Amino acid sequence: MPDPANDDSNLGIGGWYDPRRLIWALLPRLKRWPPILAAAGLMLGCAIGLMIAVSTWSLSATLRLVPAAQAMHVEESLDPYRVPDFHPAEVQSWFMRTSVFEKMQANERDESVDDLKGMFTVDFDREASLFQASLSGATTADDAQLLLTLFSNLVIQEAQKQVRARINADDTYYRSKAADEQRRHELAKTRLIDFRKAKAFTDVENESALRNQRLADARQMLANAEARGEALRTRKEAVLALQAQTPAEIAGGRSLRTPAELRREQLQAEERRLASVYTDINPQLVAVRAELAALDAPLTPEEVTRPDAMMPNPVAGMLDQQLTQIALDEPMVAKELEVARQRLAAAEQQLAELPPLASQFQRLAAESDASAALTRRLQARLAEIEIVHGLQGGQLQMSDAPNAAYARQRPKALKVALAGLAGAFVGFGIGCLIALGQVLVDPFLRNLTDLSLVLRAQRVERLPAPAPVIGEHRLWLQRLSEHITGNAKSAVLIPSSDARASALVARALAEQIARSGLKTLLVADAGLLGLAPGKGLSHVLDRELHPEQALVELDQRLSLLAVGDLPRVLDQVPSGHV
Numbered sequence: 001m002p003d004p005a006n007d008d009s010n011l012g013i014g015g016w017y018d019p020r021r022l023i024w025a026l027l028p029r030l031k032r033w034p035p036i037l038a039a040a041g042l043m044l045g046c047a048i049g050l051m052i053a054v055s056t057w058s059l060s061a062t063l064r065l066v067p068a069a070q071a072m073h074v075e076e077s078l079d080p081y082r083v084p085d086f087h088p089a090e091v092q093s094w095f096m097r098t099s100v101f102e103k104m105q106a107n108e109r110d111e112s113v114d115d116l117k118g119m120f121t122v123d124f125d126r127e128a129s130l131f132q133a134s135l136s137g138a139t140t141a142d143d144a145q146l147l148l149t150l151f152s153n154l155v156i157q158e159a160q161k162q163v164r165a166r167i168n169a170d171d172t173y174y175r176s177k178a179a180d181e182q183r184r185h186e187l188a189k190t191r192l193i194d195f196r197k198a199k200a201f202t203d204v205e206n207e208s209a210l211r212n213q214r215l216a217d218a219r220q221m222l223a224n225a226e227a228r229g230e231a232l233r234t235r236k237e238a239v240l241a242l243q244a245q246t247p248a249e250i251a252g253g254r255s256l257r258t259p260a261e262l263r264r265e266q267l268q269a270e271e272r273r274l275a276s277v278y279t280d281i282n283p284q285l286v287a288v289r290a291e292l293a294a295l296d297a298p299l300t301p302e303e304v305t306r307p308d309a310m311m312p313n314p315v316a317g318m319l320d321q322q323l324t325q326i327a328l329d330e331p332m333v334a335k336e337l338e339v340a341r342q343r344l345a346a347a348e349q350q351l352a353e354l355p356p357l358a359s360q361f362q363r364l365a366a367e368s369d370a371s372a373a374l375t376r377r378l379q380a381r382l383a384e385i386e387i388v389h390g391l392q393g394g395q396l397q398m399s400d401a402p403n404a405a406y407a408r409q410r411p412k413a414l415k416v417a418l419a420g421l422a423g424a425f426v427g428f429g430i431g432c433l434i435a436l437g438q439v440l441v442d443p444f445l446r447n448l449t450d451l452s453l454v455l456r457a458q459r460v461e462r463l464p465a466p467a468p469v470i471g472e473h474r475l476w477l478q479r480l481s482e483h484i485t486g487n488a489k490s491a492v493l494i495p496s497s498d499a500r501a502s503a504l505v506a507r508a509l510a511e512q513i514a515r516s517g518l519k520t521l522l523v524a525d526a527g528l529l530g531l532a533p534g535k536g537l538s539h540v541l542d543r544e545l546h547p548e549q550a551l552v553e554l555d556q557r558l559s560l561l562a563v564g565d566l567p568r569v570l571d572q573v574p575s576g577h578v
Contacts, residue, residue, distance in 0.1 A: 026439045034431030038424045045423025049416035058136040059144040059407040061152050062400035065091065065129040081384035083163055083170075088124050091396070094162065095122040095133065100154045107150060120151060130399060141407035148402040159396040164389075171385045178378035185371035192364040201361055211354055215347040222340035229333045236326045239319050264295045 065088065094100075101116040109116065119137040124130070133152060138144035201207055267288050274285040539545040545553075 022439060026435060029435035029438055030432065033434045034428045037427035037431035037434070039427070041423035041425070041427025041430075042420045043423070044427075046416055046420035048423070049419030056136060056410045057138040057141050057144045057407045058134065058410055059138070059141070059148050059402050059404070060132055060134040061148050061398070061402040063131045063133065063152060063155070063396050064399040065131065066397050081170075081381055081388055083166055083388060086162070088126065088129075091159065092122055092124055092131065094158045094396075095120070095131070095155050097158060100151070100158060103154050104147070104150055119147070131396070135402075136410065138407075141404040141409075144407045145402045145404040152398060152402070156396050156398065167385060167389050171382065171389070174378055174381050174385060178375060178382060181371060181375045181378055185368065185375050188364065188368040188371050192361075192368050195361060195364055199357055199361075201357055208354060208358070211347065211351045215344070215351055218340065218344040218347040222337070222344050225333065225337040225340040229337055232326060232329055232333055235322070239322045239326070243319055264292065267292045267295065 096117065098113060098117075101113045104116055105111065105113055111119070119135055121134045121136075123132045123134070125132065133148065133155070135144055135148045135151070138147055195201065271285065271288045271292065274282060274288060278285050280286075540547055540550050
């Protein structure tokens with residue numbers, strides 16, 4: 001047992017309590033104070049209820065959730081515009097807006113805004129899409145009908161206001177978007193026009209066909225020029241070869257045909273022509289035949305060899321003319337060939353420039369078309385919004401109007417009973433608090449044995465301090481004692497099991513440290529101190545851990561203890577106690 005002279009274990013008002021003794025001390029007090037105060041609260045609540053309670057009336061009305069109006073199709077590519085549906089929870093919040101009750105109070109009502117708000121409750125039937133507004137606390141049935149009708153109308157007006165605000169917001173949004181898109185469309189169209197003017201570009205398909213046709217024409221022109229050049233070279237080679245092959249005939253002259261022979265050929269041709277048209281007695285035909293007969297007379301040798309009867313050889317003149325013409329045609333053919341090659345190069349360059357130009361044109365055209373389509377769709381949406389604005393009235397309609405004939409009277413006896421019940425609960429709670437306060441201030445419920453109950457120590461006693469113990473482990477026990485006395489106020493030893501030898505050694509060590517005058521606490525579970533199990537005394541005895549290392553680890557683990565009730569209790573353990 002603890003020494004009475006040195007018993008400084010009284011922990012004060014904030015010390016540990018024995019739960020069992022606390023409960024046994026609390027039970028008799030709970031039998032007295034809570035029933036007394038509950039009865040007093042019941043009587044007081046009933047008295048207050050009788051003084052302030054009056055008979056009230058309740059009434060309900062039903063409002064239907066109306067689907068949003070929908071416009072007809074203005075643009076086929078768009079879904080028809082409709083006002084976005086409000087969530088039932090959002091619609092239900094309109095019923096309890098402060099502005100609604102402020103307007104109700106403005107109609108010469110004596111109730112405050114909070115009082116009016118407390119008189120109404122709203123429930124939503126999701127399957128039927130119905131809101132049921134209930135009123136309670138009206139003084140008369142007619143007043144209940146008047147209040148509920150006013151409330152329903154104000155809520156319907158609030159719904160119309162919210163729907164119109166949503167439509168106006170959509171109108172403002174789409175109008176702004178349409179104006180911005182119209183500006184983008186004008187800008188895109190201007191860029192497309194400028195590109196067409198700068199690049200002389202009409203359309204991708206037309207431009208592609210035109211440039212391909214230009215390339216085909218240039219190739220054909222080059223082929224024709226090359227063919228004409230080749231023909232001219234061939235012709236020149238043939239003329240030169242002909243001159244080389246018949247030099248004698250070309251160089252000299254000989255009589256080929258006399259003028260008479262030429263005249264005879266002409267007259268024969270004329271005769272054939274006249275004979276096919278006229279008869280033999282035609283004067284012209286007769287004259288031609290007579291001249292032919294005169295020309296058929298044989299020539300004398302002198303006439304044949306006359307200089308005027310000799311004709312130059314026409315082959316030489318023809319070849320000279322051909323060479324002269326070839327000389328004139330060669331520069332023209334060379335110029336035509338050069339022009340054809342230039343046109344071919346220009347056509348090929350234009351065709352090579354077509355893909356980037358076509359890509360740029362298509363991008364500008366796509367931007368213009370997309371902007372135009374979006375502008376048209378936004379304008380169609382604006383038209384639909386204007387249509388819906390004229391059709392939409394609100395999302396709430398009166399389904400079952402309030403009627404005073406269906407009002408229900410609520411007697412004041414129920415309010416009196418509720419007031420009494422509330423007083424009884426309050427009195428019971430106050431009685432419980434008084435009983436608990438009386439128990440907590442009882443000084444006989446706190447003693448030193450509370451520490452053994454809470455911390456599960458084996459015993460708390462005063463041990464005498466005999467002469468120093470000489471044992472096998474005296475050296476490391478002295479080191480541990482010096483370490484503890486130099487760095488800490490308390491030693492904490494945690495045996496893993498009472499059946500193990502280390503537990504017996506730890507208990508003996510605790511007694512030895514307590515005899516030396518130190519504060520010693522023997523705890524059966526490391527989790528009580530918030531520490532994880534680690535290497536302990538058994539590892540030192542089994543030579544698995546060096547004593548110096550054991551001291552270091554013990555110091556580290558003790559440093560992890562949180563500052564709270566447990567260190568405070570350790571400081572209050574008397575010196576020399578286990």
